[in-house]
Amino acid sequence: MIKVKSTLEKDTADDEPQLRIPTYNDVLIAHERIATYIHRTPVLTSSYLNQLTGAELFFKCENFQKAAAFKVRGASNAVFGLSDEIAPKGVATHSSGNHALSLAYAAGQRGIPVTVVMPRTAPQAKKDAVIGYGGTIVECEPSTSSREAVFAEVVAELAADFVHPYNDPRVIAGQATCSKELVEQVDDLDIVIAPIGGGGMISGTCLTLSNIAVNVKIYAAEPLNADDAARSLKAGRIIADDAPNTIADGLKVPLKGLTWHFVKNHVTDILTASEEEIIAAMKLVWERMKIVIEPSSAVPLATILKNPEIFKGKRVGVIITGGNVDLDKLPWMKL
Amino acid sequence: MIKVKSTLEKDTADDEPQLRIPTYNDVLIAHERIATYIHRTPVLTSSYLNQLTGAELFFKCENFQKAAAFKVRGASNAVFGLSDEIAPKGVATHSSGNHALSLAYAAGQRGIPVTVVMPRTAPQAKKDAVIGYGGTIVECEPSTSSREAVFAEVVAELAADFVHPYNDPRVIAGQATCSKELVEQVDDLDIVIAPIGGGGMISGTCLTLSNIAVNVKIYAAEPLNADDAARSLKAGRIIADDAPNTIADGLKVPLKGLTWHFVKNHVTDILTASEEEIIAAMKLVWERMKIVIEPSSAVPLATILKNPEIFKGKRVGVIITGGNVDLDKLPWMKL
Numbered sequence: 001m002i003k004v005k006s007t008l009e010k011d012t013a014d015d016e017p018q019l020r021i022p023t024y025n026d027v028l029i030a031h032e033r034i035a036t037y038i039h040r041t042p043v044l045t046s047s048y049l050n051q052l053t054g055a056e057l058f059f060k061c062e063n064f065q066k067a068a069a070f071k072v073r074g075a076s077n078a079v080f081g082l083s084d085e086i087a088p089k090g091v092a093t094h095s096s097g098n099h100a101l102s103l104a105y106a107a108g109q110r111g112i113p114v115t116v117v118m119p120r121t122a123p124q125a126k127k128d129a130v131i132g133y134g135g136t137i138v139e140c141e142p143s144t145s146s147r148e149a150v151f152a153e154v155v156a157e158l159a160a161d162f163v164h165p166y167n168d169p170r171v172i173a174g175q176a177t178c179s180k181e182l183v184e185q186v187d188d189l190d191i192v193i194a195p196i197g198g199g200g201m202i203s204g205t206c207l208t209l210s211n212i213a214v215n216v217k218i219y220a221a222e223p224l225n226a227d228d229a230a231r232s233l234k235a236g237r238i239i240a241d242d243a244p245n246t247i248a249d250g251l252k253v254p255l256k257g258l259t260w261h262f263v264k265n266h267v268t269d270i271l272t273a274s275e276e277e278i279i280a281a282m283k284l285v286w287e288r289m290k291i292v293i294e295p296s297s298a299v300p301l302a303t304i305l306k307n308p309e310i311f312k313g314k315r316v317g318v319i320i321t322g323g324n325v326d327l328d329k330l331p332w333m334k335l
Numbered sequence: 336m337i338k339v340k341s342t343l344e345k346d347t348a349d350d351e352p353q354l355r356i357p358t359y360n361d362v363l364i365a366h367e368r369i370a371t372y373i374h375r376t377p378v379l380t381s382s383y384l385n386q387l388t389g390a391e392l393f394f395k396c397e398n399f400q401k402a403a404a405f406k407v408r409g410a411s412n413a414v415f416g417l418s419d420e421i422a423p424k425g426v427a428t429h430s431s432g433n434h435a436l437s438l439a440y441a442a443g444q445r446g447i448p449v450t451v452v453m454p455r456t457a458p459q460a461k462k463d464a465v466i467g468y469g470g471t472i473v474e475c476e477p478s479t480s481s482r483e484a485v486f487a488e489v490v491a492e493l494a495a496d497f498v499h500p501y502n503d504p505r506v507i508a509g510q511a512t513c514s515k516e517l518v519e520q521v522d523d524l525d526i527v528i529a530p531i532g533g534g535g536m537i538s539g540t541c542l543t544l545s546n547i548a549v550n551v552k553i554y555a556a557e558p559l560n561a562d563d564a565a566r567s568l569k570a571g572r573i574i575a576d577d578a579p580n581t582i583a584d585g586l587k588v589p590l591k592g593l594t595w596h597f598v599k600n601h602v603t604d605i606l607t608a609s610e611e612e613i614i615a616a617m618k619l620v621w622e623r624m625k626i627v628i629e630p631s632s633a634v635p636l637a638t639i640l641k642n643p644e645i646f647k648g649k650r651v652g653v654i655i656t657g658g659n660v661d662l663d664k665l666p667w668m669k670l
Contacts, residue, residue: 042377044399063625064379283662290398290658292625323625327618333663 019169019258024211026173027204031180034076037109038177041065043185048288053304054312058186060178063293063323067105067129069098070178070201070321071165077174078163079106087112092160094140094151096122097250098322099165104135115160117151125326144242166200167256175204182317183213191311193300194319196220196229196270197251199259201321206266216317219310220263220270221300223248223278229255230270233263247275247331250296250321271310273302279331281305285320294325354504354593359546361508362539366515369411372444373512376400378520383623388639389647393521395513398628398658402440402464404433405513405536405656406500412509413498414441422447427495429475429486431457432585433657434500439470450495452486460661479577501535502591510539517652518548526646528635529654531555531564531605532586534594536656541601551652554645555598555605556635558583558613564590565605568598582610582666585631585656606645608637614666616640620655629660 044059062070079091090113093103100116107114114135118127119142127137140150155162164171178201179192192209196202202220209216222229226244232255240254255263263270273281282298285291297320304311304318379394397405414426425448428438435451442449449470453462454477462472475485490497499506513536514527527544531537537555544551557564561579567590575589590598598605608616617633620626632655639646639653 068625286627286662290403290627292621292627327621327665328668330662330665 019167021258021261022169022173022176022207024207026169027176027180027208027211030073030077030170030173031177033080034073034174034177037066037076037080037106038072039065040181043182044289044291046289049284049301054308055304056315057304057318058182058189058316059289059318059320060182060185061291061320062178063291063297063320065322067098067101067133068323069102070175070319071098071102072105073177074166074168074171074174074200074204075099075102075163076106076109078161078168078170079103079110079112081170082112082161086161090114090158090160091163092116092151092154092158093163093165094118094147095165096126098324100126100135101129101133101324103163104130104133108134113158113160115154115158117147117154119147123326165253166198166203167258169258171200172203172207172258172262175201176207177204178319179205179208179317180212182319183208183216186315186317188315189213189216189317190314191217191219192317192319193219193221193304195248195251195296195299195321196222196263197226197296198253199229199255199263201319202267203259203262205319206262210266217268218266219303220267221303222270222272223251223299224272224274226252227270227272229263230272232260233267233270236264246278248278248296248299250294251299271303271307273299273306277302277306283332291320292323292325293320294322295331297321297323354502356593356596357504357508357511357542359542361504362511362515362543362546365408365412365505365508366512368415369408369509369512372401372411372415372441373407374400375516378517379624379626381624384619384636389643390639391650392639392653393517393524393651394624394653394655395517395520396626396655397513398626398632398655400657402433402436402468403658404437405510405654406433406437407440408512409501409503409506409509409535409539410434410437410498411441411444413496413503413505414438414445414447416505417447417496421496425449425493425495426498427451427486427489427493428498428500429453429482430500431461433659435461435470436464436468436659438498439465439468443469448493448495450489450493452482452489454482458661461659500588501533501538502593504593506535507538507542507593507597510536511542512539513654514540514543514652515547517654518543518551521650521652523650524548524551524652525649526552526554527652527654528554528556528639530583530586530631530634530656531557531598532561532631533588534564534590534598536654537602538594538597540654541597545601552603553601554638555602556638557605557607558586558634559607559609561587562605562607564598565607567595568602568605571599581613583613583631583634585629586634606638606642608634608641612637612641618667626655627658627660628655629657630666632656632658
């Protein structure tokens with residue numbers, strides 16, 4: 001059963017106090033702040049995929065980022081932006097994915113404590129990675145109510161700074177450094193396309209491009225099985241699904257106040273792809289580009305292949321968001 | 336049962352007429368000749384693997400090369416070095432691996448015919464790739480005698496130019512452009528290590544480094560299951576095994592006259608790794624570096640992990656030779 005939360009009001013009410021919308025100046029500060037802790041990731045091209053799509057594709061490879069995820073950008077900006085007075089209390093978040101690893105990495109770099117609330121059912125590899133970076137894991141049951149209760153306890157006890165995976169101006173300003181690099185690396189882009197889940201990467205992309213590359217169109221790519229952002233854009237308000245099921249596990253979460261602000265103002269369209277299309281695009285990238293990308297990262301290419309008329313003849317920046325995947329369980333082996 | 340051919344004489348006698356040893360000038364000419372048709376591949380590093388090994392590792396990523404294999408360098412040099420009179424008759428070779436794809440790619444770029452003799456048991460994916468580049472496949476039985484008989488017929492009928500996978504001065508000069516780029520990209524290397532099968536890549540590495548980076552030590556890495564080159568170096572003469580069995584399928588072939596010349600004169604040592612060690616190193620590179628490499632490419636890292644005392648504190652160039660692997664049958668899934 002799909003439960004739909006239907007009001008923007010409800011979502012923004014989660015985020016007290018009212019969050020400040022980050023500016024491009026925040027992005028410039030973020031980029032300088034995090035430069036030492038992140039990679040300026042390469043942009044790869046594939047003549048095969050160009051031929052296949054009729055477009056010129058420029059893949060910004062955040063799978064080569066620290067912790068193999070763009071989320072290190074936002075997490076590092078939050079962690080290194082803390083004052084010396086506040087920092088020693090550490091940071092905390094709830095995440096079973098790349099934000100958990102990324103925040104643990106960033107906190108480890110600064111040498112401050114980090115606590116992550118994770119469902120006890122999260123993959124052991126993710127737990128090990130958080131611990132490997134020096135983080136502490138507090139387990140909750142795999143339900144929203146348990147996660148919220150446990151997380152509230154953790155924050156109350158530790159007085160740690162909460163770094164939300166995406167609905168946080170520091171995080172969005174950090175993610176925005178990715179498309180800043182991309183436009184420095186590639187001239188005359190017509191389009192940039194990135195996956196959309198909670199909307200942190202897309203919001204950062206909007207923030208940068210609407211300031212320094214206003215003619216570049218921004219598309220978001222979303223799994224059809226978790227197309228709440230696409231439906232939100234059509235409806236003109238946030239629609240949030242409860243626990244959608246998709247192989248692109250980084251893209252299950254709903255938009256929130258801040259990210260909805262950027263999406264509704266700057267995104268041209270949100271395209272969707274089926275599970276089969278996502279898996280086929282993922283395998284195609286592995287085969288042809290010889291890089292390991294996670295399912296979420298394949299959604300943009302899947303939508304490009306499905307909508308050639310939008311991209312043909314265009315110079316298209318494609319954000320490859322990460323490379324964390326279980327090599328023992330590859331999705332095409334189930335097809 | 337392992338059959339051992341025990342004389343250098345026998346091997347050089349295969350190669351009539353006596354082959355010219357390529358010079359560094361040939362490498363310079365080759366690099367200019369092939370520049371348009373190959374990628375100047377990137378050099379990647381991994382702080383995790385540096386920490387693990389105590390060395391500074393610089394991975395020269397020929398998995399990102401055209402046809403996903405360094406062999407495009409030598410094949411392109413042979414194909415584009417043909418005179419306009421000879422070229423239209425095309426080129427031919429016998430190979431079930433990356434040399435077949437690479438020669439087909441290069442011939443396709445020049446627009447000349449290419450015929451590849453392949454065992455009928457070769458993977459369909461390899462056959463499809465050769466055909467995809469415009470090549471013609473002539474099948475033989477999976478035995479040396481059948482291959483030689485069929486290949487002799489093909490060459491006699493077509494009068495095509497035979498491009499040996501490695502025992503050819505044009506091929507070695509082409510492969511030598513890889514380490515030329517590496518020393519241009521990375522300063523002050525102490526060691527370069529590359530896999531060894533027939534010895535084409537290692538010979539090219541020797542040719543370049545003995546001319547422009549004489550202080551760099553050269554190590555070769557070989558599967559323990561196909562350690563004929565290591566035994567050759569110890570014995571002081573070519574030892575060739577018949578059909579050794581290893582997951583690193585590019586490394587099964589024996590040294591020949593030209594490659595033995597370079598190995599015996601310039602290689603410091605040949606290190607070996609077991610099948611399990613090769614597979615573990617391959618998986619480690621996929622997991623940590625997020626790149627797709629084939630088993631042969633993992634042999635150098637496997638030997639570095641096994642012999643830390645040689646590499647600790649050193650700046651080490653590691654040649655990643657290719658990325659052609661069947662994504663539906665990954666070797667660690669059998670472990």
